[in-house]
Amino acid sequence: MTNDKPPIWRDHRFWQITAQFIAVFLAAILVTILWSNLNRNLQQLGIQFGFDFLKQQASFDIGETPITYKATDTYTRALWVGLINSLRVAIAGIFFFTTIVGITSGIARLSDNWLVRNISLIYVEIFRNTPLLLQLLFWYFAVFLSFPKVENKVSLWGFISFSQNGIDLPWVHFSPEFSALLLGLIFYTGAFIAEIVRGGIQSVPKGQWEAARSLGLKPGLVMRLVVFPQALRVIIPPLTSQYLNLTKNSSLAIAIGYPDIYFVASTTFNQTGRAVEVMLLLMLTYLTFSLTISIIMNLLNRTVQITER
Amino acid sequence: MINYQLTWLRKNLFNTWYNSLLTVVGLVFIFWGLYNVINWATTQAQWAVIQVNLRLFLVGRFPQTLYWRAWIVLAIASVLFSLTSGIVFNKQSLNKLGLAIFAFIYSLLLIILPLDLTSRIWLLFIATLTLTSFWLGKTFYKTITPWLSPFWLLSFPVIIWLIGGGLGLQNVPTNLWNGLLLTVLMAVVSIIISFPLGVLLALGRTSNLPILRWFSILYIEIVRGLPLIGILFLAQVMLPLFLPTDWRLDRVIRGIAGLVLFSAAYMAENVRGGLQAIPHGQIEAAKALGLKTPLVILLIVLPQALRAVIPAIVGQFIGLFKDTSLLSLVALVELTGISRSILAQPQFIGRYAEVYLFVGLIYWLFCYSMSLVSQRLERQFN
Numbered sequence: 001m002t003n004d005k006p007p008i009w010r011d012h013r014f015w016q017i018t019a020q021f022i023a024v025f026l027a028a029i030l031v032t033i034l035w036s037n038l039n040r041n042l043q044q045l046g047i048q049f050g051f052d053f054l055k056q057q058a059s060f061d062i063g064e065t066p067i068t069y070k071a072t073d074t075y076t077r078a079l080w081v082g083l084i085n086s087l088r089v090a091i092a093g094i095f096f097f098t099t100i101v102g103i104t105s106g107i108a109r110l111s112d113n114w115l116v117r118n119i120s121l122i123y124v125e126i127f128r129n130t131p132l133l134l135q136l137l138f139w140y141f142a143v144f145l146s147f148p149k150v151e152n153k154v155s156l157w158g159f160i161s162f163s164q165n166g167i168d169l170p171w172v173h174f175s176p177e178f179s180a181l182l183l184g185l186i187f188y189t190g191a192f193i194a195e196i197v198r199g200g201i202q203s204v205p206k207g208q209w210e211a212a213r214s215l216g217l218k219p220g221l222v223m224r225l226v227v228f229p230q231a232l233r234v235i236i237p238p239l240t241s242q243y244l245n246l247t248k249n250s251s252l253a254i255a256i257g258y259p260d261i262y263f264v265a266s267t268t269f270n271q272t273g274r275a276v277e278v279m280l281l282l283m284l285t286y287l288t289f290s291l292t293i294s295i296i297m298n299l300l301n302r303t304v305q306i307t308e309r
Numbered sequence: 310m311i312n313y314q315l316t317w318l319r320k321n322l323f324n325t326w327y328n329s330l331l332t333v334v335g336l337v338f339i340f341w342g343l344y345n346v347i348n349w350a351t352t353q354a355q356w357a358v359i360q361v362n363l364r365l366f367l368v369g370r371f372p373q374t375l376y377w378r379a380w381i382v383l384a385i386a387s388v389l390f391s392l393t394s395g396i397v398f399n400k401q402s403l404n405k406l407g408l409a410i411f412a413f414i415y416s417l418l419l420i421i422l423p424l425d426l427t428s429r430i431w432l433l434f435i436a437t438l439t440l441t442s443f444w445l446g447k448t449f450y451k452t453i454t455p456w457l458s459p460f461w462l463l464s465f466p467v468i469i470w471l472i473g474g475g476l477g478l479q480n481v482p483t484n485l486w487n488g489l490l491l492t493v494l495m496a497v498v499s500i501i502i503s504f505p506l507g508v509l510l511a512l513g514r515t516s517n518l519p520i521l522r523w524f525s526i527l528y529i530e531i532v533r534g535l536p537l538i539g540i541l542f543l544a545q546v547m548l549p550l551f552l553p554t555d556w557r558l559d560r561v562i563r564g565i566a567g568l569v570l571f572s573a574a575y576m577a578e579n580v581r582g583g584l585q586a587i588p589h590g591q592i593e594a595a596k597a598l599g600l601k602t603p604l605v606i607l608l609i610v611l612p613q614a615l616r617a618v619i620p621a622i623v624g625q626f627i628g629l630f631k632d633t634s635l636l637s638l639v640a641l642v643e644l645t646g647i648s649r650s651i652l653a654q655p656q657f658i659g660r661y662a663e664v665y666l667f668v669g670l671i672y673w674l675f676c677y678s679m680s681l682v683s684q685r686l687e688r689q690f691n
Binding site: 012016019020023024027034037038040041042044111112113114115116119125126128129130131132133134135137138141142145146244248249250251252254255262266269275276279282283286287290291 | 321322324328331332335336338339518519520521524531533534535536537538539542543546547549550551552553554602627631632634635637638645661662665666668669672673676677680
């Protein structure tokens, strides 16, 4: 019995390693070419890579400043303001309104009331099938900017009032930009969440409903105690990606002039021409957002899974 | 009969006290909403902005003398689409109601839209073509099926040639491709290019070669963590910085590049879902027959995986179609972009509601019909 080894080119391990080496090599060449192009182009534009521009004076005004900010502050401060503005929209949108709208209309889609079911269906089909950007433009220009002037604002039940200046509650004021962005994101994302919730609830076997009802539970309690907790297992993973989408979509604020992080970063770029650095900062910000949401949702996901011995 | 309707009402609207309450609230809400909307649409809205600018919405500043080329493009696309759907849905009997709705909407469009005689004749001609080719596809699906992919592949360069000109046709620069024409074109081109890239990335991500896998994961996760507007900005502003100084990329091409970079990552995740749905036994069986890995992937895994994710891909196409509206933020004049420029016309200032509702209706018609198709596809495959 001869112990001939097959020639090396017949060995698939050889090819696996070679293929990876080739991939790394090609990637390295590509990066080198792109990098040298970038350096040459930046040199021609007279820009040097570096983040020291962040310490310069921003000298632009921001419409909405949750922390004190003046045009003489630095770019760093301006970007902070943008970041906080983004967080305001994302947190209000995610943890509160979108979830409520989505779950309500998702459950309404399965109501035994024909009218409720169909109103919810129409809502979902309208909002899911038109671009978010268009909805934002509509909310802002066609709705909020067509409200009456501040002098003759419309007041509902004495405590909420609408005007071109935004929405006023006794304890808080929402600018028209913030309100339009928030409403747009809520109704758009809510329509997607509604479908996810509906799918999740439908995935719970019919027998569970019947068993719970035969134990004498009322329909509301069946939903709350038996069906919904089980549906959550199916709902949470796609829900996470909707939350991520909402956070990323808040960057469309730039279309209606709400000063979120993308808006401020883009102004910074326009004034300094620092495309690469600004883009890196943006990437870092959004990746941090995404990671945070993923981690929180994954923890939540773990708590709702079936615990087996 | 009345008894039956009463039973229906009681069962579906008034079966419990809270359902009765919900019904009443819902009815009040609907009537209040409808009253206001109809009141606004008939007395306050000025629809002239749509009438006057209809051409701009559809094809923008595409030269008027060359409209026949756009019409031929529409005809080619309709024929191919209806042939394909005829073949896909050959088992289902032709839905009389669907046909009636199609004819009704089409004739309504022919009557309502403020078009000239030539356009009406073209529309009628294309409607006839669509119906005929659907019927052809349904009846002769065995003969036509093998020709379908070559037709699609061939149609693509022909359509680009018809729109852009060159090779004997008068040139139309890309800044004149506007409106709905540009929206559809960019969505279709981007999804076509991102498809093979997405498949490669998905294969890379599920491959057992660690370096390839990490490259794919890195790309997919970074792109999916960024907002699309950032990627479009990257493509418009940074792509030229990364290319040699004397390469001048067209704005439309840079837009497509951005959409492709973005869409490929999402496509990869869709395809990965399909790949994971293939039982491992299939791969082992194919290998046991002596097939090499690339052949196993090409002949056994991919066809099944792609078939499983067709609905997801249609869903992604709908998303991409909506996302093209973001191109208006990087100064491309597609449907949303042209509506902004129409709103800047001095005689139509402030007509936001009319314009955005109309544009929204166009997007909605496209996306909703695509989602209907996707639902039927899903039923067909199950």
